[in-house]
Amino acid sequence: MRHIISLLMENESGALSRVAGLFSARGYNIESLTVAPTEDATLSRMTIVTRGSDDVIEQITKQLNKLVDVVKVQDLSDGSHIERELMLVKVRATGEMREEIKRMADIFRGRILDVADKTYTIELTGPGTKLDAFLAALEPSAILETVRTGASGIGRGDRVMKV
Amino acid sequence: MADMELTGAEIVVRCMRDEGIKHIFGYPGGAVLNIYDEIYKQKDFEHILVRHEQAAVHAADAYARCTGQVGVAIVTSGPGATNAVTGIATAYMDSIPMVVITGQVPTAAIGQDAFQEVDTIGITRPCVKHNFLVKDVRELASTIKKAFFIAATGRPGPVVVDVPKDVTQHKCVYEYPRSVSMRSYNPTSKGHAGQIKKAAQMLLEAQRPMIYTGGGVVLGNAAEQVAELARLLGYPVTSTLMGLGGFPSPDPQFLGMLGMHGTIEANMAMQHCDVLLAVGARFDDRVVGNPKHFAKEAHRIIHIDVDPSSISKRVKVDVPIVGEVGQVLDEICKHLKAGKDKPDEQALKAWWAQIELWRSQDCLKYDRNAAVIKPQFVVEKLYEVTGGDAFVTSDVGQHQMWAAQYYKFAKPRRWINSGGLGTMGFGLPAAMGVQMAHPDASVACITGEGSIQMNIQELSTCKEWKLPLKIILLNNGYLGMVRQWQEFFYEERYAESYMTSLPDFVKLAEAYGHVGMTIEKPEDVEPALRDAFGKYKDRLVFINFLTDPRENVFPMVPAGKGLSEMILV
Numbered sequence: 001m002r003h004i005i006s007l008l009m010e011n012e013s014g015a016l017s018r019v020a021g022l023f024s025a026r027g028y029n030i031e032s033l034t035v036a037p038t039e040d041a042t043l044s045r046m047t048i049v050t051r052g053s054d055d056v057i058e059q060i061t062k063q064l065n066k067l068v069d070v071v072k073v074q075d076l077s078d079g080s081h082i083e084r085e086l087m088l089v090k091v092r093a094t095g096e097m098r099e100e101i102k103r104m105a106d107i108f109r110g111r112i113l114d115v116a117d118k119t120y121t122i123e124l125t126g127p128g129t130k131l132d133a134f135l136a137a138l139e140p141s142a143i144l145e146t147v148r149t150g151a152s153g154i155g156r157g158d159r160v161m162k163v
Numbered sequence: 164m165a166d167m168e169l170t171g172a173e174i175v176v177r178c179m180r181d182e183g184i185k186h187i188f189g190y191p192g193g194a195v196l197n198i199y200d201e202i203y204k205q206k207d208f209e210h211i212l213v214r215h216e217q218a219a220v221h222a223a224d225a226y227a228r229c230t231g232q233v234g235v236a237i238v239t240s241g242p243g244a245t246n247a248v249t250g251i252a253t254a255y256m257d258s259i260p261m262v263v264i265t266g267q268v269p270t271a272a273i274g275q276d277a278f279q280e281v282d283t284i285g286i287t288r289p290c291v292k293h294n295f296l297v298k299d300v301r302e303l304a305s306t307i308k309k310a311f312f313i314a315a316t317g318r319p320g321p322v323v324v325d326v327p328k329d330v331t332q333h334k335c336v337y338e339y340p341r342s343v344s345m346r347s348y349n350p351t352s353k354g355h356a357g358q359i360k361k362a363a364q365m366l367l368e369a370q371r372p373m374i375y376t377g378g379g380v381v382l383g384n385a386a387e388q389v390a391e392l393a394r395l396l397g398y399p400v401t402s403t404l405m406g407l408g409g410f411p412s413p414d415p416q417f418l419g420m421l422g423m424h425g426t427i428e429a430n431m432a433m434q435h436c437d438v439l440l441a442v443g444a445r446f447d448d449r450v451v452g453n454p455k456h457f458a459k460e461a462h463r464i465i466h467i468d469v470d471p472s473s474i475s476k477r478v479k480v481d482v483p484i485v486g487e488v489g490q491v492l493d494e495i496c497k498h499l500k501a502g503k504d505k506p507d508e509q510a511l512k513a514w515w516a517q518i519e520l521w522r523s524q525d526c527l528k529y530d531r532n533a534a535v536i537k538p539q540f541v542v543e544k545l546y547e548v549t550g551g552d553a554f555v556t557s558d559v560g561q562h563q564m565w566a567a568q569y570y571k572f573a574k575p576r577r578w579i580n581s582g583g584l585g586t587m588g589f590g591l592p593a594a595m596g597v598q599m600a601h602p603d604a605s606v607a608c609i610t611g612e613g614s615i616q617m618n619i620q621e622l623s624t625c626k627e628w629k630l631p632l633k634i635i636l637l638n639n640g641y642l643g644m645v646r647q648w649q650e651f652f653y654e655e656r657y658a659e660s661y662m663t664s665l666p667d668f669v670k671l672a673e674a675y676g677h678v679g680m681t682i683e684k685p686e687d688v689e690p691a692l693r694d695a696f697g698k699y700k701d702r703l704v705f706i707n708f709l710t711d712p713r714e715n716v717f718p719m720v721p722a723g724k725g726l727s728e729m730i731l732v
Contacts, residue, residue, distance in 0.1 A: 009347070010347055013296075014284060014288075014296075017285070017288065018288060021288055021289055025289050055475070058475065059472065059476060062471050062472035063472050065471070065472075066470070066471075066472050068292070068293040068313060068345075068347060068348050069293075069347055070347060071346055071347040163346060
């Protein structure tokens with residue numbers, strides 16, 4: 001099953017490699033991983049999307065908690081949560097396709113950030129499935145380049161992860 | 164005076180003093196020259212110069228195992244650090260508290276592929292509890308304090324502190340912190356009261372109970388509590404390789420070691436019990452064999468461990484209790500004593516009768532009248548001659564298993580071996596660490612001719628420090644455990660497991676300034692051991708016992724099989 005795990009860790013050099021190293025050493029898979037400092041500059045917040053049986057996910061959270069630099073771990077999939085991912089996609093936009101692609105971007109509430117003679121660069125935010133859907137809606141040969149951030153997640157309602 | 168500035172090198176040495184360290188094992192080199200200059204000037208601790216960095220780390224590790232204090236090793240950058248890695252990984256796998264100071268090239272040179280530069284933090288990351296690169300001398304003292312704190316608390320483990328050379332030159336005001344508080348590191352010490360109550364109840368309901376103890380009992384200083392609980396209930400006890408001595412082996416309630424080379428009674432009782440209390444043990448592959456086979460029987464399992472990630476990792480448990488094993492066992496005993504319920508006497512009687520039936524097969528019997536020296540015989544004689552009270556280190560292989568099976572450890576911290584990583588070459592440097600910690604104790608290193616050659620250079624360190632170790636070499640001419648697997652599972656194709664051109668071990672021992680003997684006949688075994696611990700009490704004695712080359716370790720549970728699928732002879 002897919003799980004989205006949030007963690008707060010000391011913003012120290014090498015902290016990311018401890019997490020990445022743990023996943024590779026123990027054979028856990030990482031679908032995506034995002035990390036950046038929080039409002040408290042001494043802390044980094046990381047969101048990891050992974051897949052595994054309940055036993056594996058239990059081990060992943062325990063092993064993450066065991067890392068000395070990790071302050072808090074939460075499996076967001078345990079409750080309702082919001083997740084968002086940002087994608088930038090460069091598409092071929094020539095002739096009548098130019099209008100068509102603009103319309104498609106509007107439907108998906110994307111924004112065109114850059115316009116060139118033969119291309120558009122579109123920004124799109126949403127759950128990963130929405131980004132997938134947008135790409136599927138485009139003519140494959142029109143897609144020149146994509147870059148995705150991987151999911152960031154946060155709990156809904158009063159659920160707060162803080163030190 | 165109070166705010167006088169010290170160099171980083173002086174700070175390292177002061178930290179060791181303030182931490183109460185008495186012995187440090189190490190090897191100098193370019194990046195740690197400043198630190199060694201300060202070591203030269205001080206008198207608070209002794210530095211033991213080894214002949215290879217791996218030995219420094221093993222010695223510090225064994226020092227920690229036999230005393231319960233944090234062991235300390237110091238090595239230089241680059242090859243010093245990489246040579247130390249096997250030692251660090253050994254300590255990590257067995258959860259040994261240790262601080263290793265590694266030199267590093269100056270901060271400005273880091274990443275420049277400088278002379279003797281390696282990414283020590285990167286290389287050691289997967290085999291340490293934690294590691295630190297100190298880039299600012301003002302963080303040196305607090306980092307070292309944290310290192311000792313992390314190494315010793317929770318589930319213990321090795322911590323590496325990597326110190327660039329310029330940091331050892333820079334100056335700042337020294338103050339050793341009295342305490343440490345880290346928001347990201349707060350190991351659980353007290354077990355959950357509700358779970359403890361549930362555990363006590365479940366233990367009383369048992370028809371076929373079993374207590375399974377591991378290295379955590381030794382590391383957590385919980386031998387007394389295990390004994391109290393076992394006596395209170397009258398339940399059988401088994402132990403892992405790492406837990407030996409955590410419950411007195413000669414005690415009738417002790418069924419011997421379990422696992423791949425465990426006794427019939429321990430393995431069968433483990434497989435067929437209905438309530439299992441696991442204490443500081445982790446159900447690893449050498450202990451329960453195939454976890455699916457183990458789970459076929461309906462066990463209810465209580466698992467006490469200080470490390471939450473050890474619980475339900477390989478085997479699902481019913482009552483997990485995270486906490487220090489001694490504290491949790493104390494609480495369980497309190498509950499049992501306060502309540503009126505007693506174990507089911509009838510059921511327990513029947514269970515013991517079954518166990519005695521298994522025990523009556525006498526699975527550790529061997530030919531005591533053989534014309535050749537049986538390795539088991541040497542270990543039994545060693546047990547007799549030392550009155551069962553020696554510190555015994557071992558290397559890895561058949562001799563290690565025979566030592567575990569035939570030396571009946573009665574006290575914790577007497578049996579020092581590399582269980583998790585299985586590091587050949589551990590035994591001799593480990594014995595040095597033990598003898599430094601206990602100068603007057605009898606220390607024996609049970610080894611094989613393969614293992615001893617992996618750190619043989621340390622005979623020189625032993626001479627320098629006049630360490631009166633007794634090296635018990637069970638020399639069968641083969642890498643015995645490899646040979647045994649080849650005999651059983653590879654149709655006797657003995658690929659590279661026979662060593663020709665072994666050195667003359669007597670001359671070798673003598674070349675290093677020690678006493679050497681070769682013993683070929685069973686009747687000479689005991690006199691040789693008596694001489695080693697008597698006439699040559701103050702000397703290192705290296706006894707080369709020529710043992711039966713075809714002897715195998717039994718019982719044996721083949722890898723991947725279940726505990727009740729033992730090969731007996």
